[in-house]
Amino acid sequence: MSFKIVVLAKQVPDTRNVGKDAMKADGTVNRGALPAIFNPEDLQALEQALMVKDQVEDAEIIILTMGPPRAVEIIREALYRGATSGYLITDRKFAGSDTLATSYTLALAVKKIQPHLVIAGRQAIDGDTAQVGPQIAQKLGIPQVTYTEQILDVNLDELKIRRRLERGVEVVKCKTPLLITVHSSAAECRPRNAKLLMKYKHARSVSELQEESKDYTEMMTNKPYLRLEEWSVADLGADEEALGLSGSPTKVKKIENVVLAKKESVNLTTEDKDIDYLMKELIDSHVIG
Amino acid sequence: MNNIVVYCEIEDGQVAEVSLELLTKGRKLANEIDRKLEAVVIGHNLNGIEEQVFPYGVDVLHVADNSRLYPFLTLPHTEILVNLFQKEKPDVALFGATSVGRDLAPRIASSLKCGLTADCTSLIFGDHTENKTKKEYKNLLYQIRPAFGGNIIATIINPETRPQMATVREGVMKKEVFNTSHKGEIKHIKVDTILRDEHMAVEILERHIEKQKVNIKNSQIIISGGYGVGSKENFDLLFELAELLGGEVGASRAAVDAGFVDHARQVGQTGVTVRPKLYIACGISGAVQHTAGMNESSKIISINNDPKAPINQIADFNITGNVEDIIPKMIKFYKKNIK
Numbered sequence: 176m177s178f179k180i181v182v183l184a185k186q187v188p189d190t191r192n193v194g195k196d197a198m199k200a201d202g203t204v205n206r207g208a209l210p211a212i213f214n215p216e217d218l219q220a221l222e223q224a225l226m227v228k229d230q231v232e233d234a235e236i237i238i239l240t241m242g243p244p245r246a247v248e249i250i251r252e253a254l255y256r257g258a259t260s261g262y263l264i265t266d267r268k269f270a271g272s273d274t275l276a277t278s279y280t281l282a283l284a285v286k287k288i289q290p291h292l293v294i295a296g297r298q299a300i301d302g303d304t305a306q307v308g309p310q311i312a313q314k315l316g317i318p319q320v321t322y323t324e325q326i327l328d329v330n331l332d333e334l335k336i337r338r339r340l341e342r343g344v345e346v347v348k349c350k351t352p353l354l355i356t357v358h359s360s361a362a363e364c365r366p367r368n369a370k371l372l373m374k375y376k377h378a379r380s381v382s383e384l385q386e387e388s389k390d391y392t393e394m395m396t397n398k399p400y401l402r403l404e405e406w407s408v409a410d411l412g413a414d415e416e417a418l419g420l421s422g423s424p425t426k427v428k429k430i431e432n433v434v435l436a437k438k439e440s441v442n443l444t445t446e447d448k449d450i451d452y453l454m455k456e457l458i459d460s461h462v463i464g
Numbered sequence: 465m466n467n468i469v470v471y472c473e474i475e476d477g478q479v480a481e482v483s484l485e486l487l488t489k490g491r492k493l494a495n496e497i498d499r500k501l502e503a504v505v506i507g508h509n510l511n512g513i514e515e516q517v518f519p520y521g522v523d524v525l526h527v528a529d530n531s532r533l534y535p536f537l538t539l540p541h542t543e544i545l546v547n548l549f550q551k552e553k554p555d556v557a558l559f560g561a562t563s564v565g566r567d568l569a570p571r572i573a574s575s576l577k578c579g580l581t582a583d584c585t586s587l588i589f590g591d592h593t594e595n596k597t598k599k600e601y602k603n604l605l606y607q608i609r610p611a612f613g614g615n616i617i618a619t620i621i622n623p624e625t626r627p628q629m630a631t632v633r634e635g636v637m638k639k640e641v642f643n644t645s646h647k648g649e650i651k652h653i654k655v656d657t658i659l660r661d662e663h664m665a666v667e668i669l670e671r672h673i674e675k676q677k678v679n680i681k682n683s684q685i686i687i688s689g690g691y692g693v694g695s696k697e698n699f700d701l702l703f704e705l706a707e708l709l710g711g712e713v714g715a716s717r718a719a720v721d722a723g724f725v726d727h728a729r730q731v732g733q734t735g736v737t738v739r740p741k742l743y744i745a746c747g748i749s750g751a752v753q754h755t756a757g758m759n760e761s762s763k764i765i766s767i768n769n770d771p772k773a774p775i776n777q778i779a780d781f782n783i784t785g786n787v788e789d790i791i792p793k794m795i796k797f798y799k800k801n802i803k
């Protein structure tokens with residue numbers, strides 16, 4: 176029996192590089208100006224899976240990503256690095272899902288695969304909640320090990336893991352099936368592999384195939400691994416009430432843009448008299464001294 | 465019933481700072497809507513733990529004391545809290561946004577199918593009318609948090625599900641004793657009827673938790689350096705001034721990423737939140753992720769060679785010039801005039 180690993184990965188806007196053109200004149204976020212990237216900790220999650228695959232005989236890595244059709248890029252990116260296969264979970268009915276509705280959906284998808292190990296990034300940079308991993312584990316009724324820094328030992332039945340906590344480290348062991356989330360201090364993901372890039376560069380999702388002008392029929396018949404399956408609400412047998420806005424207990428009441436409140440400030444120069452004035456001010460008002 | 469409950473984290477028999485901060489917030493919220501403040505402590509050898517929490521105004525303390533409950537493990541703590549919340553039906557449940565709270569709270573929310581908001585920076589009660597149905601809600605918890613890498617501030621509500629769950633980082637709320645002689649009621653949770661062997665699936669083999677090393681949070685004076693400080697050596701100037709003034713050195717993320725100082729000193733959204741009486745920002749541009757962690761400081765001084773640096777907008781004093789020129793002058797003046 177092969178060791179099945181599911182890696183959960185998300186395509187996110189690159190909020191770390193919010194440049195000047197990413198904010199519109201009215202102060203709202205211009206999502207279009209942000210590049211879509213592989214969520215950094217999910218990429219590190221993939222590396223953990225690849226390292227397990229390097230060690231365990233006959234391991235299989237299945238990428239699950241939920242998002243709009245273009246999120247299939249995540250699956251291709253993972254295939255270029257050594258993942259075995261992937262599914263894109265996409266349906267308009269998922270729109271507006273909060274972490275609870277998302278975890279419900281992903282848990283259904285994981286159940287279809289029945290893996291030994293589920294690996295996710297700790298959190299996605301567009302939300303920073305770190306909730307989806309643990310919420311999925313609870314829905315699956317399996318244990319979790321969060322903030323994984325390194326998998327120290329792995330076999331079909333059990334893993335030994337080092338966790339990175341705020342103020343220290345912990346080494347734990349746990350039987351499979353198990354869900355782990357990967358911390359940013361874990362190893363960076365290996366680069367794309369040139370051979371795999373050649374092998375998978377024509378991999379296409381079902382939606383992409385419908386849009387392609389080129390005829391892929393023959394290629395898909397000869398190389399079925401290039402066909403990337405999509406799962407919809409119906410494929411997952413999901414309860415529509417538990418999805419999207421209706422399945423999301425949290426609602427956004429209000430969004431405000433961050434504006435700094437201006438203060439009246441005193442402007443000073445490097446000259447001694449200015450610095451002396453300031454220091455005297457601070458001492459006299461008992462702020463220092 | 466329908467009270468405010470705070471999960472109190474324990475390390476070495478001590479209730480965590482963040483939990484005491486949440487109790488302070490919880491007490492205020494409970495007063496506002498005329499409910500009780502409850503606390504939950506889960507661990508081992510907890511005799512006398514009430515003395516640490518009652519002064520913060522706890523009315524009911526739930527204690528789960530068992531050797532299998534310390535150190536923290538996800539499944540047993542989840543199980544106990546899910547059971548308790550199903551029975552007590554709290555209105556609001558608060559957790560620290562720590563490695564423990566962020567591991568635990570999502571499992572509980574997933575099990576109870578209720579809403580959870582991570583890393584709130586402010587919690588207040590407010591009303592709400594649902595657009596479509598015109599249904600009105602009184603006293604919903606507004607869970608306010610930065611989102612999208614700190615570029616926007618979102619107010620999140622959970623109209624229909626209870627408890628309304630939120631996590632808050634250490635240092636965001638203020639810790640304040642409510643009444644030193646306040647006494648509450650202690651309720652013991654029957655752990656043995658809840659825990660099963662399967663909850664012990666994860667076994668801790670080794671554990672090294674350091675006592676918090678630097679704690680800039682409690683410092684009244686913070687000299688903070690950014691990327692503009694330029695080097696580790698220049699940071700020594702900041703350390704010298706900090707020592708002289710009896711303060712601590714803080715940093716921006718860019719300075720931490722550059723390896724000038726430790727992450728423990730990082731101020732901001734992904735670091736600590738501070739509100740000292742004096743904050744000197746040296747070579748810090750003032751990104752919102754940084755200012756989110758310091759804009760409540762009583763006095764802010766910005767030292768920056770760019771007079772247009774955004775941080776200058778929230779500073780009381782702006783010195784336009786180089787850090788390496790200005791700090792030595794401040795040190796010199798102080799040494800000459802004090803002692």
Ligand SMILES: Cc1cc2nc3c(=O)[nH]c(=O)nc-3n(C[C@H](O)[C@H](O)[C@H](O)COP(=O)(O)OP(=O)(O)OC[C@H]3O[C@@H](n4cnc5c(N)ncnc54)[C@H](O)[C@@H]3O)c2cc1C
Pocket residue numbers: 190191192613614689690691692693694715716717718719730731732733734735736746747748749750751752753754757767768769770773785786787788
């Ligand atoms: C999700 C997320 C979370 C984040 N969390 C945090 C956080 O918690 N804390 C944080 O700080 N940042 C955080 N950031 C990063 C933040 O966006 C900024 O990149 C960072 O704060 C910039 O640091 P800085 O001001 O030191 O550097 P810069 O922006 O590079 O600014 C350097 C400043 O120094 C000035 N300068 C240069 N040389 C000198 C000199 N010789 N003398 C005086 N002034 C000089 C320059 O004019 C400039 O204003 C986060 C970002 C993201 C996306």
